[in-house]
Amino acid sequence: MLRQDINELLTRTGPGTPMGELFRQYWMPACLAEELPEDGAPPIRLKLLSERLVAFRDSYGRYGLIDEFCAHRGASMWFGRNEEGGLRCPYHGWKYDTTGQCIEVPSEADNSSFAENVRLTSYPLVKIGDVLWTYMGDPAKQPPLPEFEFALTPAEHHYTSKRWQQSNWLQAFEGGIDSSHVTFLHSGGLKSDPLFKGAKGNQYNLNDKKPFFEVADSDGGLFVGARRNAEEGSYYWRITPWVMPSFTMVPPRGDHPIHGHFWIPIDDENCWAYSFDYHPMRPLTEAERQAMIDGHGVHSKNIPGTYRPEANMDNDYLMNREKQRTGEWYSGVEGIAIQDSSLQESMGPIVDRTKERLVPADSGIIKARQKLYRAAVGLRDKGVTPPGVDPAHHHVRSAAVVLPQKEAFLDAARDDVTVRPGMPISSV
């Protein structure tokens, strides 16, 4: 269980909240680059950390993320006309550039300086990989750009998707470091999912359903190691890195692409689950890319033209009791992503953590909450820069390795969990 006041602190991310300020120290995904596919594309509405925004790409290819509402009388800039060098409010014609600066107020005289003094709140928006990243904090403290490996590989090597999750970010993120649910909830996928099946490690997973856990600090967050028996004298370790505040990676399987997530608060009752796959050594195959588009692996099949999964709370996630009975889909819900979202959303928009009964196997979650709490309070009270802001902290990988029983996993696998450009991922 968790104290109610700590639960409140960790789950509220609006402006001025301690956790909201913590999120505002980091670069984070604002949207996918595909949402603004070309210069002058229609603007999109976005809500991030409980702030309503509009993102657009102007006629010169510059990206902007600005206050959704026009400074004049508050009409939504989503209706805006994306014209030459700026977005024009269709109500009375005020026009803004990508920095939120008002560049034209048609009702004013031609030589008026009125527009110069009108500026909408704006945040930087930068394309790295498939993602447009933003930083919503104090401009004076803006850190260097993120250096997560998935976003830095060549375009043919990676694929990124996102889905809307109707729950608070924290319960979604907690699923990302909760290695003990995989053997149950996702057991069907180990045998059948085209992006998982066939790895040697899967057998260790299925043979030993009671893993041991080790939770070790890292510079940017944690490494959670889950170990199972392998051949005589050795253990099979699955190592999940977490980089604060909400980047996690799933341990790999065989030569399949490696994957992970970002969990980004929309508001306190909704979040974006970003899911990526990449292979550091080779382009994704046609079949792999198609499987990702079709919603296999960690991705979801979304309603066309939206980022809402086809299986969602309005249709009971297309629950199939027959597949549940046979175990093909352990929970009766299809696909890793929706297996997670269905249960995390079922907890309610913000789960009441005072009612939990945690077990030692939940130690990764316990430790992560503590680190988030400390970072948020440290920032609020002393202005301490939290872990994970420094791009050096982003250079982590998940790993799936067989190690001698005597070795400490971080001693033996330090290289495996570190990004080494040009080197394959460590995976069995």
Next chain:
Amino acid sequence: MAVETQTLSSCARAATAEEARYRIDRPIAPSRAGRVVALDPGAAEVLRRTAQQEWANARFYICEPAGSGAQDVVLRGIDGGPATLADELASASVVVMVATSDAGADCAYTLGKACWERGIQTAGLVVGDGTQAGTAASAAVAALRPHARVLLPSADEADVVDLLSALRV
């Protein structure tokens, strides 16, 4: 064909904040009889402070080698009262072991094994840095590893408190 017993929109309604108000709200009984054991004098200091807080059922002990063989250990209450390993484990459902140095490595091994044999869930916390070979508590970590279901090799005092609270002991 199975009979549809629920309306299609039941998840949509059941998962709202509105419906969360109807979650049964009864006091939750402590589900674990927790035994918290210091494996060395440094850890005993940590537990003396931790024991001051309010706990449902947790009891705190110090474990020491019995002197005879490496396999033998004695248990004392944190306040000095006598305790026997067999009795304390008989009524335990989770044992949390805390180490600060390698001094308690033998105790860790013996206690961990005793819990293992009895099917008692265990967690090991190494306060300080035991993450790397050669650091102060790396032998304690190695001794805890085979039997502790969960191991936190670089914990601090707050982890002890947070883990015990989360487990409701």
